[in-house]
Amino acid sequence: AAKSAGRNRFHFFTRALGVAAQERLQQEQALKSALQNQEIYVEYQPKVDFSSDELVGVEALVRWRRNGQVVSPAQFIPVAEDSGQIVEIGRHVLRTACRDACEVLVGPLFSVPVAVNVSIRQLTDPGFIGDLKAALAESGLPGHALEIEVTESVLMQNMEAAAEVLGKIKALGVRIAIDDFGTGYSSLAYLASLPVDVLKIDKFFVDAYATHPKNMAVITAIIDLAQHLRLDVIAEGVETRSQADFLLAHGCRCMQGFYFSRPLSLAALQEYAKRMQTELLRA
Ligand code: C2E
Numbered sequence: 582a583a584k585s586a587g588r589n590r591f592h593f594f595t596r597a598l599g600v601a602a603q604e605r606l607q608q609e610q611a612l613k614s615a616l617q618n619q620e621i622y623v624e625y626q627p628k629v630d631f632s633s634d635e636l637v638g639v640e641a642l643v644r645w646r647r648n649g650q651v652v653s654p655a656q657f658i659p660v661a662e663d664s665g666q667i668v669e670i671g672r673h674v675l676r677t678a679c680r681d682a683c684e685v686l687v688g689p690l691f692s693v694p695v696a697v698n699v700s701i702r703q704l705t706d707p708g709f710i711g712d713l714k715a716a717l718a719e720s721g722l723p724g725h726a727l728e729i730e731v732t733e734s735v736l737m738q739n740m741e742a743a744a745e746v747l748g749k750i751k752a753l754g755v756r757i758a759i760d761d762f763g764t765g766y767s768s769l770a771y772l773a774s775l776p777v778d779v780l781k782i783d784k785f786f787v788d789a790y791a792t793h794p795k796n797m798a799v800i801t802a803i804i805d806l807a808q809h810l811r812l813d814v815i816a817e818g819v820e821t822r823s824q825a826d827f828l829l830a831h832g833c834r835c836m837q838g839f840y841f842s843r844p845l846s847l848a849a850l851q852e853y854a855k856r857m858q859t860e861l862l863r864a
């Protein structure tokens with residue numbers, strides 16, 4: 582009996598594995614055709630200077646429209662990371678963002694950078710710097726109008742490899758932001774030595790400062806740190822006026838979040854940017 586129970590358990594185990602593997606394979610397959618069928622596209626979320634109400638940048642965020650439903654990047658990026666498809670998807674996002682930014686953001690009216698998220702698999706891909714150069718060259722976007730966002734936890738896990746690539750990115754004039762800052766236990770010594778331009782305060786602290794006052798100290802410490810290292814600082818996930826007021830009062834002027842705007846299509850971003858410009862001229 583013991584033997585057969587063991588065999589059943591084994592049987593169950595392999596079947597469960599089989600289902601998981603099958604689902605993964607299906608998602609990989611679907612992602613492959615998604616790229617071919619242009620189901621992968623990009624939205625842009627404005628970054629705003631709350632003290633002057635100016636547009637200071639935008640962040641490109643990848644989307645997948647699968648059978649009429651939009652799949653969140655939180656769901657498919659990890660699959661694409663594992664399968665390596667992230668390299669091709671990332672290249673597509675980079676090229677799209679550079680081209681779109683040239684059309685909408687870098688002109689006589691505006692001159693703000695577009696930020697593109699890059700995962701570790703992309704960053705350490707031997708073709709990444711070549712892809713970056715190609716995206717800039719074919720769009721005509723100047724390097725300083727592009728920003729690369731890398732999450733803090735990813736940087737810290739791959740410090741040696743990351744530092745080398747960041748240096749090469751920087752050599753192209755491209756800006757570098759550390760995303761989700763405050764959650765990845767950065768070594769401050771390393772932070773000072775990396776060619777970083779911007780710290781992005783993670784949404785977690787923006788949400789939690791009101792309920793857990795100690796997070797207030799974390800936010801103000803990050804803002805101070807940025808000032809001392811002469812880095813720009815921006816808060817992500819700002820949803821309310823009181824969060825925006827709190828951040829501004831503590832010296833963080835740049836913000837991003839639903840309070841200002843959700844991620845937008847290129848056309849809607851164009852309208853948003855025009856509207857902001859008109860209001861500024863009127864004020
Ligand atoms: P992230 O880079 O930290 O981007 C911020 C995420 O927070 C976005 O989610 C954005 O839509 C969302 N967000 C912005 N403001 C608010 C707010 O006020 N409230 C709330 N609740 N959420 C807000 P999204 O687009 O689902 O992206 C999730 C993550 O997926 C990103 O986090 C980024 O790490 C990754 N990602 C997105 N696009 C790409 C890409 O092209 N390549 C790579 N490698 N990763 C990407």
Ligand code: MG
Nearest residue numbers: 640698730760
């Ligand atoms: Mg980001």
Ligand code: MG
Nearest residue numbers: 760761781817
């Ligand atoms: Mg972030």
Ligand code: MG
Nearest residue numbers: 761783784817
């Ligand atoms: Mg985040």
